[in-house]
Amino acid sequence: MSRFDRRFARMRGQPSAGGKSKRALGVQAGLEWAFRVEKAQLELPPRQDADEESRGFGLEYVLMQRAVLGCQIDGGQHKMGGYVHEDAEVIAATVAGLPDSLGGIRMALRVAELARAGMTPDWMPGVVPRCVPRETRENQHGVRAVTEVIGTERVLSRGKWRCVDVLHCPVIWRPHPEQIASARRGYDDWWAALDWVRDGLVAGGILREVEVTGVMPKVKPWKNK
Template sequence: MTLHRPISRAGGTKVKRALGVQAALEWAFRVEKAQLELPPPQNVSEEGFGFGLEYVLLQRAALGCKIDGGQHKIGGYTHEDAEVIAATVAGLPDSLGGKRMAIRVAELARAGLTPDWMPGAVPRCVPTIVKKNQHGTHAGTVVVAVERIRVRGAGSRATWKSVDILACPVTFSPYPQQIEAARRSYDDWWQALSWVREGLIAGGMLRDVEVTTAMPKPRPWNMG
């Protein structure tokens, strides 16, 4: 996915390129190489709810002084819209993960990835010890106890014999907690993208890009 900078015109009216928020993020961070400039730490007396669109407006004002465009892309120009998108991500509120989520959103967009929610993952009972021999692969065992049993010998005589009690240690893989954590992480990312999308649409600060209402699938593990 590449956004060409020359914008077509119809009847003299600028036609914006429509992108969903995930595509817009990937364009900004992956294609335009926009950098994430996080706001400085707030004073201890202030409540940490992020900077929101106020911070983005300040960033926009700063961009207005740079006629030649962005300053981050080495050997080239970073589109102003990409800078605004990056500034919006940087303003993610603490209630949605703040700076840590902003970094995660930017890194995933730069790599063109969606968080791994472990599709199709089901906890399975598997042995923790696996052995291989000429007959194939089989579960290993450990001695968990020793019992003495009476064994009838030759004639009428009986003897005592020690016998190992064996067990196969098992575990569940993947752990249910792993699956839950992966899907909770996806949901947090989705909520962050929703906030960024709403901010970009409501802010109306993009000149050549139009962010649509399109979103990645919410909780895809519940579908089908």
């Protein structure tokens, strides 16, 4: 067994700081704690060549740095100056390691941004497309749909043949169904990224004072009645 392997094994076997029980958090709550409370920052990797996959630092980078030190950094319950809890840094490093297949750096920034704001992606709950006039005009009689002339017809009115305009009202769907579908694809992509982060943190087993549980945001909440 190499020196790195021995140190890695020791780190995995170390208890939480002070022998305290770990704080159980779902992955979304853990992200919000790391980015919103602890103010963790993403350490993004340098730009890769176009034909290379961007992997970020991830857990491997954090483990290697700790192995070099041969110890873990003591944490504390209260932030002092620019101190960021090491568990929050591990979470941030994991987010930074999102693979390109899940959105890479772009998704990592999105996940961190939402966590800092304490928000879930807007999947447009309760929104139903409505057929509405493409354009309206307001006058003293109220709001009226704008119509267009598409032809003329001869009609018999009061015993006389007259030419009248044939009007139609152009309509659109608002919001467009594709807007709703796009918002919900964005939620699905975010959910998949959180699922990957959760699996990485659980498999890594190096969080000292936080335990990431299996709790996840709802899958496709628009389908849940």
